[in-house]
Amino acid sequence: MHDVVIRGGLLVTPDGVLQADLTIEDGRIQAIAPELGASREVIDATGLHVFPGVVDAHVHFNEPGRTDWEGSGTGSRALAAGGGTAFVDMPLNSTPCTVNAQEFARKQTALAASSITDFALWGGLVPGNRDDLAALADAGAVGFKAFMADSGLPEFPRADDLTLFEGMTEAARLGLPVAVHAESQEITAALSARLLSGDGCGVRDVLASRPVIAEVEAIARATLLASETGARLHIVHVSSGRGVAVAAEARARGVDVTIETCPHYLCFTTEDVERIGVAAKCAPPIRDASERDALWRAVLDGTIDLIGSDHSPAPPERKRGGFARAWGGIAGVQATLAVLLECGHHARGLPLTRVASLLASRPAARFGLSRKGTVAVGMDADLALVALHETHVFDQFLHRHPMSPYLGMSCRGAVTLTIRRGETIFADGTITARTRGKLVTCTR
Ligand SMILES: NC(=O)NC(NC(N)=O)C(=O)[O-]
Ligand SMILES: [Zn+2]
Numbered sequence: 001m002h003d004v005v006i007r008g009g010l011l012v013t014p015d016g017v018l019q020a021d022l023t024i025e026d027g028r029i030q031a032i033a034p035e036l037g038a039s040r041e042v043i044d045a046t047g048l049h050v051f052p053g054v055v056d057a058h059v060h061f062n063e064p065g066r067t068d069w070e071g072s073g074t075g076s077r078a079l080a081a082g083g084g085t086a087f088v089d090m091p092l093n094s095t096p097c098t099v100n101a102q103e104f105a106r107k108q109t110a111l112a113a114s115s116i117t118d119f120a121l122w123g124g125l126v127p128g129n130r131d132d133l134a135a136l137a138d139a140g141a142v143g144f145k146a147f148m149a150d151s152g153l154p155e156f157p158r159a160d161d162l163t164l165f166e167g168m169t170e171a172a173r174l175g176l177p178v179a180v181h182a183e184s185q186e187i188t189a190a191l192s193a194r195l196l197s198g199d200g201c202g203v204r205d206v207l208a209s210r211p212v213i214a215e216v217e218a219i220a221r222a223t224l225l226a227s228e229t230g231a232r233l234h235i236v237h238v239s240s241g242r243g244v245a246v247a248a249e250a251r252a253r254g255v256d257v258t259i260e261t262c263p264h265y266l267c268f269t270t271e272d273v274e275r276i277g278v279a280a281k282c283a284p285p286i287r288d289a290s291e292r293d294a295l296w297r298a299v300l301d302g303t304i305d306l307i308g309s310d311h312s313p314a315p316p317e318r319k320r321g322g323f324a325r326a327w328g329g330i331a332g333v334q335a336t337l338a339v340l341l342e343c344g345h346h347a348r349g350l351p352l353t354r355v356a357s358l359l360a361s362r363p364a365a366r367f368g369l370s371r372k373g374t375v376a377v378g379m380d381a382d383l384a385l386v387a388l389h390e391t392h393v394f395d396q397f398l399h400r401h402p403m404s405p406y407l408g409m410s411c412r413g414a415v416t417l418t419i420r421r422g423e424t425i426f427a428d429g430t431i432t433a434r435t436r437g438k439l440v441t442c443t444r
């Protein structure tokens with residue numbers, strides 16, 4: 001007898017949506033067929049879509065060291081409530097940052113104790129840690145994250161061009177990608193200093209201090225360095241159509257580059273930031289409607305590879321002091337799937353198979369999480385059951401601090417059940433996980 005059978009759901013597979021039963025054995029998908037036999041546990045999925053669990057490749061759960069900002073217990077519960085089953089944690093704002101094997105091990109221990117979803121880890125690339133990258137790779141890091149502009153944290157200094165060049169050379173040797181926060185330091189630092197010393201500190205002034213050209217220039221430079229070194233490159237949180245275009249041009253020239261954007265760049269515009277305030281402050285900033293629309297075109301035509309939440313909250317006191325001085329970072333880990341279903345599928349005709357690839361199979365494949373991200377036999381049974389036409393209002397989040405630009409938003413597409421390696425970890429509004437998540441190492 002199987003452990004679990006999910007009956008009669010609409011399975012969102014790479015080949016399309018098909019109605020079938022799905023059985024789970026030892027945490028893996030064992031069979032997919034029209035009518036499968038008896039099992040210990042039966043989940044009726046009639047009328048529900050069965051997605052691969054969201055694999056969020058970009059979160060800051062800040063554990064260890066900054067759990068007053070978030071934590072993998074609260075963060076992973078929010079992820080699970082939004083249909084997520086795995087995340088890849090950034091090397092900051094945990095502290096000490098994940099820049100060597102010792103800190104990798106420390107974070108692994110902390111997350112294994114508190115996360116209800118599975119997790120993988122980014123290592124950091126900072127000045128002076130090139131010799132630590134090999135040990136981070138051996139520990140199972142999915143790649144190395146670098147900031148091209150100040151990260152806001154002194155313990156995670158930005159990567160200058162030589163650090164990027166030498167780090168990418170080493171990453172290429174190790175066969176792992178380098179992920180960059182791509183904004184020009186020269187432009188953003190000077191404009192930010194001018195902003196804080198001047199009179200104009202309104203939302204529009206702040207947004208103008210991180211202009212699109214700062215992103216475009218940094219992406220162009222990162223792709224040049226990747227082309228020179230042969231490194232695989234991942235551009236996180238691209239906020240503008242022109243940023244996407246520059247990366248896509250490099251790809252057309254043969255650079256191995258993937259492009260990530262976030263739900264907030266697809267969902268909000270400058271006007272929304274003015275209305276919402278500090279909950280919608282992030283870097284790079286949310287842009288005007290023309291950039292948002294260009295991002296949607298790039299999602300729809302497949303130029304954008306994947307979508308991560310860049311969930312990066314801070315405690316309320318950090319969000320005070322006016323828009324210019326408030327800490328940047330958006331809390332959105334619970335909203336990604338619902339936002340993509342509402343704004344992507346329902347509003348713009350994005351096929352459900354593409355939602356699954358943007359949120360699960362592409363991130364899993366790009367970052368070597370070989371048993372994650374796809375509804376197929378042999379894969380981990382990581383699943384999100386969704387009532388596609390049911391309206392869900394974001395009135396409550398499970399992450400540590402309630403502030404989020406998605407508060408009050410309503411989406412068609414409600415997650416009813418989340419299953420991680422065969423265990424139901426979220427059901428009908430309640431966290432039901434009995435066991436903890438595990439580290440997933442990158443298959444190189
Ligand atoms: N230190 C951060 O958490 N930074 C993050 N903050 C944002 N995006 O505003 C990021 O990913 O750049
Ligand atoms: Zn960033």
Ligand SMILES: [Zn+2]
Nearest residue numbers: 058090310312
């Ligand atoms: Zn981030």
